[in-house]
Amino acid sequence: MDLTFITQFLNEDLGIDIVQFLNKDLGTDLTEEAILYILGGGVFFFLLSIFFLIALYRLLAKKGDGEEISEKGTDKQLAKLEKAHLKRQKQEEKEQKALQEKKNEARLSQIAEEERLIQEKLTKIEEERRQTKVLQSDLIPDQEETPAEPASFMERLKQGMAKTRSNLIEGIGGIVLGKKEIDEDTLDDLEELLYTADIGPETTNRIIEVLHHKLARNELNDPKTLRITVQEEIIKIMEKSYPSATVDHTKPLVLLFIGVNGVGKTTTIGKIAAQYQQAGKRVLMGAGDTFRAAAIEQLEEWSKRANSDFVSKKAGSDPSSVMYETVSKAIQENYDVVICDTAGRLHTKANLMEELKKMIRVIKKVIPDAPHEIFLVLDATTGQNAIFQVREFREIAEITGLIITKLDGTAKGGVVIGIVNEFDIPVRYIGVGESIQDLQPFNASEFTESLFT
Numbered sequence: 001m002d003l004t005f006i007t008q009f010l011n012e013d014l015g016i017d018i019v020q021f022l023n024k025d026l027g028t029d030l031t032e033e034a035i036l037y038i039l040g041g042g043v044f045f046f047l048l049s050i051f052f053l054i055a056l057y058r059l060l061a062k063k064g065d066g067e068e069i070s071e072k073g074t075d076k077q078l079a080k081l082e083k084a085h086l087k088r089q090k091q092e093e094k095e096q097k098a099l100q101e102k103k104n105e106a107r108l109s110q111i112a113e114e115e116r117l118i119q120e121k122l123t124k125i126e127e128e129r130r131q132t133k134v135l136q137s138d139l140i141p142d143q144e145e146t147p148a149e150p151a152s153f154m155e156r157l158k159q160g161m162a163k164t165r166s167n168l169i170e171g172i173g174g175i176v177l178g179k180k181e182i183d184e185d186t187l188d189d190l191e192e193l194l195y196t197a198d199i200g201p202e203t204t205n206r207i208i209e210v211l212h213h214k215l216a217r218n219e220l221n222d223p224k225t226l227r228i229t230v231q232e233e234i235i236k237i238m239e240k241s242y243p244s245a246t247v248d249h250t251k252p253l254v255l256l257f258i259g260v261n262g263v264g265k266t267t268t269i270g271k272i273a274a275q276y277q278q279a280g281k282r283v284l285m286g287a288g289d290t291f292r293a294a295a296i297e298q299l300e301e302w303s304k305r306a307n308s309d310f311v312s313k314k315a316g317s318d319p320s321s322v323m324y325e326t327v328s329k330a331i332q333e334n335y336d337v338v339i340c341d342t343a344g345r346l347h348t349k350a351n352l353m354e355e356l357k358k359m360i361r362v363i364k365k366v367i368p369d370a371p372h373e374i375f376l377v378l379d380a381t382t383g384q385n386a387i388f389q390v391r392e393f394r395e396i397a398e399i400t401g402l403i404i405t406k407l408d409g410t411a412k413g414g415v416v417i418g419i420v421n422e423f424d425i426p427v428r429y430i431g432v433g434e435s436i437q438d439l440q441p442f443n444a445s446e447f448t449e450s451l452f453t
Helices: 004-013 018-025 032-138 153-160 162-176 184-196 201-216 223-238 265-278 295-305 319-332 350-366 384-393 415-423 444-452
Strands: 253-258 283-288 309-311 337-342 373-379 401-405 427-431 439-441
Touching: 153 162, 153 444, 162 184, 162 223, 162 444, 184 201, 184 223, 201 223, 201 415, 223 415, 223 444, 253 265, 253 350, 265 283, 265 295, 265 337, 265 401, 265 427, 265 439, 283 295, 283 319, 295 309, 309 319, 319 337, 319 350, 337 350, 373 384, 373 427, 384 415, 401 415, 415 427
Parallel strands: 253 337, 253 373, 283 309, 283 337, 373 401, 401 427
Antiparallel strands: 427 439
């Protein structure tokens, strides 16, 4: 190995005689070749140390970069986890809120159901008291005194609708009092009044839309015009022509009566049966209410008062079998009218609703196009609840007519308008009292007149 360049560099460039320095000055005895190897080894180890330091520096720098990258990745992961945690927390809060709202709705529904059951019990007690009174006094002729000629039904209707009329007419008068012209605020007040008169939201909106249209066209400029417009719109709603089955075209005419407890269904059946009998028709009643206590006996008593025949079975029997026997007997013995009673049922009782469907199917097996009329009996004093009952019963049976009872003395007679407008189902009869004469076929003109005059 030629290392002379080292001594040459030291002697010529740096002016150092390395051999003399080591042997004479330091007292060593080394040959020039040995000295060269020592110097070469030193240079080698020096360079190796430098290389090692450079490598170590690069390694440490790379490790530092890795740690920095790793730290950035950790921060990103933590941010992602935090975001997921916040999202999950918001979802849990949303679910908790929905659960609480559901609990609140269930509680409100329970309270409403409890209130409705209490109201139905009170109504049932009142109806039974009314029925007892009618059976004892109205249908039994007074042998000692000749009763005075009753007033016309129109007069009785006006008298019965007095509270409803007062509510509506006086309410309109109060709204327009002192006003020379009609504005948007007036119509807002009128809208609230119509709601409180139990006309219903859909019918109220219809009337208010007409008034807004006339107001925009400057056709509604004084209180008198406002009242006339409301009256005209109600007449349009009520004056509809509906076809109805009659004994002259259908024999036997099968009438099925449905409704909730306490609306006056049994009393209504008795009055209608008496009216058909007075018209010279043979009437047969079927006691399909086999569940309510004394319901069979009560309907049987009505059949006697109305001079009608009667079909029944013992309490707890299948009501559909009663319907089958009643309709079959009517065909065999040539009756003109068949009136089928049913148990008062709530729309929430699915089993009773299914039973009603079965009764209709059984009747159709005997007479395919029967029942010719399905009358839903409603209590006017229940107001908007009557509209709710129509909506629910219509899902079960094809209602062909409504019978509104207890219109006398109630301020909620406006419900009749809402029912006719919303469902397009005709009102066939209305009742304004307890006597047979107080239940009459519905006349739209007379009813509307009773509201405004």
